[in-house]
Amino acid sequence: LIFYGYFFMKLFIFDPYFQYHPIRFFFPALSIFLTYRYLKNNSKFLYYGSFVIYSIAFLWNSDTGLVVFLSWLLVLLFSELFNEDRKKMMLNLLVHTAKGITIFCAVFLTYMIYMKFRYGAFPDLIKFFEYQSIFYKYGLAMIPMKAIHPWNAVVLIYIIGLIYGVNYLISNNMKERGKIVFFLSILGVGLFSYYQGRSHDYVLPAVWYPAIILLIIFVDDLWRVIRKQGKKDVVSIAVFTGLFYLFTSALASMIVSLPVLNATGPIAQLKPVETPVARAVDFIIRQMGDEEEAVILSFNAGVYHLMSKTSSPIKAPSVSELILKEDYARINNYILKRKPEKIFVDT
Structure with a gap:
């Protein structure tokens, strides 16, 4: 994900797009790693630490921070749905929600107290959301979405991901694969709102990285099906071939673009100019x-x-x-x- 962000900026825009990298990229990318590690190890440290980190993410940037926090909470609730003991399941759902709200409030209160001691006044919470509300209300710097556009494919991937997760739930398959796919789908839908607000072609690649990870998981699943069933499953072979071509062609594009990516050396040799x-x-x-x-x-x-x-x-x-x-x-x-x-x- 770090390389993806670097490659995207160097190849397409050249100048850093700080509105998204790293401000709106760091915590969502970190959440993917932490959530996967938690689903693998079920660590209490990661459980509570993730709530703290994602609460800080909200203070760092409210629109992506809220998405990350809710995605983490929802995947915890989703994981509890596999519990066949309904009373225990309901209790755990309430416990996760209560712990999440408590930790979020504790982090927020700590931030308020720190700001009071550091600067002599509490932050203005109304001002905290003022710019977001003004931009959305009046459409400042926004671009409308086109009806037919590559974003359709991104949304379709997230829909498939949600169905994928629900299918794991219906079949009572408790492997972490279905849970991480569910998390990526929820996270991707939430992050997609940034593109929905400003539907520029350069913004879409900045927000679709959860969809790329989901595609990789789907391709791996298709490959397993093909290896198991052989040439009989024509549909799986056709879809796998198309997605495999997509990823390999992207790799070829990166190789062709190496001179652009390697521009740091020649630029460093330029003499400073008084601007x-x-x-x-x-x-x-x-x-x-x-x-x-x-x-x-x-x-x-x-x-x-x-x-x-x-x-x-x-x-x-x-x-x-x-x-x-x-x-x-x-x-x-x-x-x-x-x-x-x-x-x-x-x-």
Whole structure:
């Protein structure tokens, strides 16, 4: 999964797409590994540790963190459905849910207390979800989904995965294979919401990695069926051949793209060039001296603050993220009241 993220970024976009990698990628990818290890070993440490980690994931990024937390809880509940003792099954369902909610609340409360001691105030929970609600309500930066598109195949894979897991449940097959397929399907459906919001062709490959893992599992199952039944199962052979071609052609594409992936060497040999950003940073450093706070109204404000080792005295987003009137008003009021001697503005 780490290589997949690296390959996707290097080959298709070249520049890091930080909106997804690693912000929305790290915890979901980690959850796949941890969940598989738990289903194999049934470790208490992984059980409680996963709840803690996925609660932190929600604080890290709420939309993917919530998906990861709920996917983990649902696979635990799904695993209990294999228990033939109905009373014990119902009790375990309640216990898993209660433990999950308790640990989540404990982590969230710890975070609130830490922020209070560290910064002198509790986080504004309404603001915590404000930007997500505004973006979804008004459709900011969103792109509508096409009716006929490769995303149809991704959704179909998740539907097959859910049926696969339910089939394991009906046949009372308690192997971890059915449970991990169920987990990947639930996780994939949840992560797919990011593409549903912004249906750009570059966004779909960023969110479909659970579907790729599911396909690999399905191909392995088909291969086992073919080895068992031989040439009699024509349908399995045809589907296996198509999926095998898909994966091998992807490998061939990677080999063809090696010059692009290997561009790091030639780039490292290039001589540094003074850029407008570098000149702006030098200018800010010269003007600010030992001052720690600088009013920088620029789309590159984050870079300028980082490189000049300054911070913004205005408690408002950068210019590139200004979408609320109250943020504009906060900047305007600060300038009118404080009358700072130096204001750095893009020209």
